[in-house]
Amino acid sequence: MSQIDFSKALLDNEQPTPEGLVDPKGRPAGKRFDVYRNNVILSLSDALSDAYPVVQKLVGEKFFQAMAGVFVRMYPPKTPILSDFAPEFPDFLASFPPVAKLTYLPDVARVERARTQAYHAADAAPIDGAALAALTPEQMAEAKLRLHPSLHIISSPFPVFAIWQKNSDAPETAIPKHGQDVLIARPHDMVEMRTLPPGAADFLRALASGRTLGQTIEFCEKIPLFDLTENIGGLFESNLLIKIES
């Protein structure tokens, strides 16, 4: 029996205990093998609920555990680093028929995944507005603004930030009827989240893609309700700027 056979039987309860696994008396190791089966599925299911606590709250613990049993058999971790486990989970939710009616669920999972990634992202010290204010208008237009490595933006047709808040630390949160762009970053020790004003997601994405500030402004000015002053201010308020390359 190879370890491939062993692991196939671990992940498939329909398969018999692999031959050659015995108890001390030489009898087939039925329940003894099941200890490994339980360890694998339970430990990975726990890792999944640690990574997606709000999804678990939304579907209920019992349902989540059953769904986790399906998920972890389909997508066991690719590496032993469990903080990076289950990047496939949001897309899995989008294609898992029992949760098809919960159309917002995949985006809530994307928010949770982004929080985990932000928490473990590289550290970088934010800079204040003085560095930008010191530039001439020409230098400003040519400048590239480097944003914090922990920055993530989730744009959703659903009010995902409100749903996330209501089901984590602020149960009194009112759920609006419109979609939300959510900014997730960890400029210091804590993961911080906020909803973005119109055009801000495009503004940040344009900067992150390496466009100059001038190109970014030209692109964003076409967006209805886009407010440049508010967006530049937001960069500093949220401690997102780490370097100006001129």
Added chain:
Amino acid sequence: MPLIPHLPNSAGVGYKPQHLDDILADAGHVKWLEIHAENYMSAGGPMLAQLKRLAEQFPISCHGVGLSIGGERPLDKDHLKRLKHLISWLKPASFSEHLAWSTHEGGFLNDLLPVPYNMDTVKRVADHVNEVQDTLGVQMLLENPSVYVAFAASTMDEITFINEVVSRTGCGLLLDVNNVFISGTNQDYSPEDYIANFPVEHIGELHLGGHIKDQDEHGAPLLIDSHNDKVVDPVWTLLDTLLQRTGPKPILVEWDNDIPDWPILESEAARATAALEALK
């Protein structure tokens, strides 16, 4: 091969972030900390910052749970690189891993799975231990497993197997006394005989932990290595017997699930300290 500095012959515990403030305020009988290497391989973030801070105050034991040294497939070179990076900045007092496998073609299974004890496995495990030691540039400690099944394909006992690996690699050993009790009970051999025959001269660290009692389908005892409770009295007794052979050693209390408040974990470290002091 340079030997890394040794852990102190005192009590340590597995580090959990929820205990950070307690540890910094008063670590009590806890003189060193063990971390799971795989929890500290991110690019940045508060967990790494905490570890850097703790490493300034405590000797750190770096304990891997994902190398899959007993695996039939080659070691994961990317994972070895990550370990090398961690060890190069952390400079732990010890690096240890398990006599087990955890990774197969489809991915990482997050459990410590057993291997048959025969010469094929000796050769494979020894090759992997040599590769780890050559890559990391440190001697590693290999930990005895807790096992629930035996292999019809085994041709030697666990101690013979471990001796063969040590003689081929020069690795040190981490003896988990709870695992000896679990495996002895599950495999129907005497934990006391195991302790009496273990090659104690290679031991660099001891582990203690809690387990769950169950039964197999024939009514035979089946102990499960759950690390979710206090160390049981028979394991403390085994520790005393072992310490008579080894003299003082670094002793770690592992508590990974249903993690208690700090005073309860610290009291387990106090009991380990008392076992060491009884030798004087």
